[in-house]
Amino acid sequence: MVELIFSILGVIVLLGVVWGALCMVTGEKNIGNTIMVNCFTAMVLFIILLSLFNLHGAGNGSLNEAVPMLDGLERYGNTSNFLKSNPAEFALNFVQLVTISLLVNYISNLFGNGSSNNIVGKLIGRIVIDRCCLLGGNTAASGSKRISSAQAKAIMFNAAYYANSYRDLKAAFGYDVNRLYNHYVTYGIKEGRSASPIFNPIYYLNNNADLKRAFGNNYVLAYNHFIEYGCTEGRASSPYYNGNYYRIKYSDLQRAFFSGGITANAYFNLAAHYLQYGISEKRKANYSGYIPTGMGQIANTVSNNNLGMPVPSGGKFSRKSQDGSWYGYHDINRGVSASTPVYAVCDGTVTYKQAYTVYSGVKKLTSYGNFIEFTSSNRVYTAKYCHLSRFVGASQIISSSQTVRRSGSWGVYTIATRSVKKGQIIGYIGTTGNSSGLHLHFELRRNGTRIDPTSVIGGLI
Numbered sequence: 001m002v003e004l005i006f007s008i009l010g011v012i013v014l015l016g017v018v019w020g021a022l023c024m025v026t027g028e029k030n031i032g033n034t035i036m037v038n039c040f041t042a043m044v045l046f047i048i049l050l051s052l053f054n055l056h057g058a059g060n061g062s063l064n065e066a067v068p069m070l071d072g073l074e075r076y077g078n079t080s081n082f083l084k085s086n087p088a089e090f091a092l093n094f095v096q097l098v099t100i101s102l103l104v105n106y107i108s109n110l111f112g113n114g115s116s117n118n119i120v121g122k123l124i125g126r127i128v129i130d131r132c133c134l135l136g137g138n139t140a141a142s143g144s145k146r147i148s149s150a151q152a153k154a155i156m157f158n159a160a161y162y163a164n165s166y167r168d169l170k171a172a173f174g175y176d177v178n179r180l181y182n183h184y185v186t187y188g189i190k191e192g193r194s195a196s197p198i199f200n201p202i203y204y205l206n207n208n209a210d211l212k213r214a215f216g217n218n219y220v221l222a223y224n225h226f227i228e229y230g231c232t233e234g235r236a237s238s239p240y241y242n243g244n245y246y247r248i249k250y251s252d253l254q255r256a257f258f259s260g261g262i263t264a265n266a267y268f269n270l271a272a273h274y275l276q277y278g279i280s281e282k283r284k285a286n287y288s289g290y291i292p293t294g295m296g297q298i299a300n301t302v303s304n305n306n307l308g309m310p311v312p313s314g315g316k317f318s319r320k321s322q323d324g325s326w327y328g329y330h331d332i333n334r335g336v337s338a339s340t341p342v343y344a345v346c347d348g349t350v351t352y353k354q355a356y357t358v359y360s361g362v363k364k365l366t367s368y369g370n371f372i373e374f375t376s377s378n379r380v381y382t383a384k385y386c387h388l389s390r391f392v393g394a395s396q397i398i399s400s401s402q403t404v405r406r407s408g409s410w411g412v413y414t415i416a417t418r419s420v421k422k423g424q425i426i427g428y429i430g431t432t433g434n435s436s437g438l439h440l441h442f443e444l445r446r447n448g449t450r451i452d453p454t455s456v457i458g459g460l461i
Contacts, residue, residue: 147264152227155198155271157184160378161292162195175380175447177456192219197279197292198271199226200238207236231271232264239290243267246274246285276347307345307457308422310385310442311429338389340429342440344420345383345457348376352394352415355433357408365403367410368441369433370396372426382448386441389430393418403432 071093083090147155159177162184163170173179184195194200201219204226205212211230215221226237234244247254247270257266257273274285279292344350351374355367368386375382389400394416420426431438444453 146228147231147268149227151264151268152231153181155196155231155268155275156223156226157181157195158197158275159380161197162188162193165194177380177446189220189223192217194238196275197238197240198275199223199241203239204230204235204237232262232267234267236286238286239288240286240292241271241274242286243270245287246270246278246283249285250283307381308343309457310342310345310383310453311440312340338428338430338438340438341392341425342372342385342388342427342429344374344422344424344426345444346376346381346422348374348381348420349417350374350393350420350426351417352391354396354398354413354415355410356398356413357404357406357410359404359406362402363398365398365400365432366406366408367433369403369435370400370427370430371433371441374420374426380446382445384441384443385427386443387430387432387435387439388427389432391415391427392425393420400430400432403435405434405436407434 159175159180162180163173163175169180169183173183180195184193187193188195189201192202194202201222204222205215205217205219208230211222211225215225226235230237231243234242234247236242236245247258247267253270253273257269260266274283277283278285282291284291350372353368353371353373354365355369355371356363357366358364359366368384370388370391371384371386372388372391373382373384390396397413397415429438429440435441442453444451444456446456
């Protein structure tokens with residue numbers, strides 16, 4: 001009977017050991033550490049108590065047989081004599097004692113860890129979906145786990161989402177990107193506010209038991225942890241987003257972003273994909289299946305809050321204020337050929353236009369010449385790309401060779417409108433219209449107000 005009991009206990013304990021190991025590999029390190037510490041503490045205390053009180057004759061025969069060490073101590077008098085007289089039996093009893101201690105500790109952790117909030121389901125989910133331990137997938141990210149500060153801002157902050165999520169902020173700042181971002185980094189993070197469907201600090205702590213125990217309700221530490229480790233560990237970070245779930249659920253994303261291994265950049269690109277495409281495609285990125293709604297056009301979060309270069313990197317920037325104000329027209333001048341491309345600074349739509357006048361009975365390009373009017377998908381930014389040599393994605397009504405420099409009235413041909421992605425080539429630098437040489441006349445407005453492009457576009461000189 002005793003052997004059967006210990007056989008059953010052995011199987012249960014083996015499962016407990018596996019459970020503890022899974023706790024460790026799935027990020028529940030605190031639970032794993034607690035299991036081991038409590039286990040050995042209970043074992044040592046039990047031996048000390050038996051030695052101190054030297055329990056001769058304690059219990060009856062069945063109890064002595066069933067409890068490790070008790071029968072040996074009864075027969076040999078104390079722990080020292082037991083060890084010297086029969087080390088093999090002492091070792092066996094020691095293992096049995098560890099087994100019982102581990103079992104008791106395992107059960108106490110399993111049922112006593114109230115803060116874990118359905119830890120069984122969480123661990124099974126992490127094992128099967130997140131970590132793919134049972135599916136043969138990778139279990140840890142290679143290389144650096146930290147995403148950069150720029151990447152963090154790109155996926156963790158969206159002005160439209162932030163304003164629409166909190167009426168007090170929308171009333172105070174409208175959709176002013178800079179003021180909203182300043183509020184977020186100064187107060188919002190500490191207050192536990194969410195500025196993106198990717199990250200919600202309250203959810204992040206409440207759904208990662210180890211972080212809740214480690215950080216309590218310190219949302220700044222939660223924010224920093226996500227940047228340092230959480231994003232690359234693919235943790236559940238908001239009601240809408242769980243990196244590992246999103247990665248495993250869609251094989252096309254697995255192939256696209258993780259063919260070179262599990263890295264910080266791969267997880268950043270995965271989060272960026274969700275914001276740019278996944279939401280609009282109604283893809284589910286968390287077990288809950290929630291999809292953000294009622295937040296306007298936020299699928300372009302990465303692009304619109306971190307504008308890209310309108311010209312190849314290193315473009316020389318000079319301000320030329322035609323109206324005498326700081327926010328005059330802005331030219332990005334480059335001494336390059338007409339084969340130099342210009343790019344969409346973020347996701348949005350472009351409208352191809354030609355400004356013309358009638359000169360000596362012939363329609364010729366004037367003023368802006370070949371120009372493009374751009375509107376970001378969230379309608380925060382608008383821009384003009386002027387004096388282009390040619391368009392990409394649209395034909396021309398008037399040839400670029402037919403151009404004249406003159407003032408006066410002029411008309412506009414609207415040729416076509418189409419959607420574009422950030423970084424997509426939309427045209428080429430030229431000198432059409434009222435232009436004295438090859439350059440890109442680039443104007444940028446935010447919420448209708450002309451702004452200095454260098455204030456929101458990195459890389460411009």
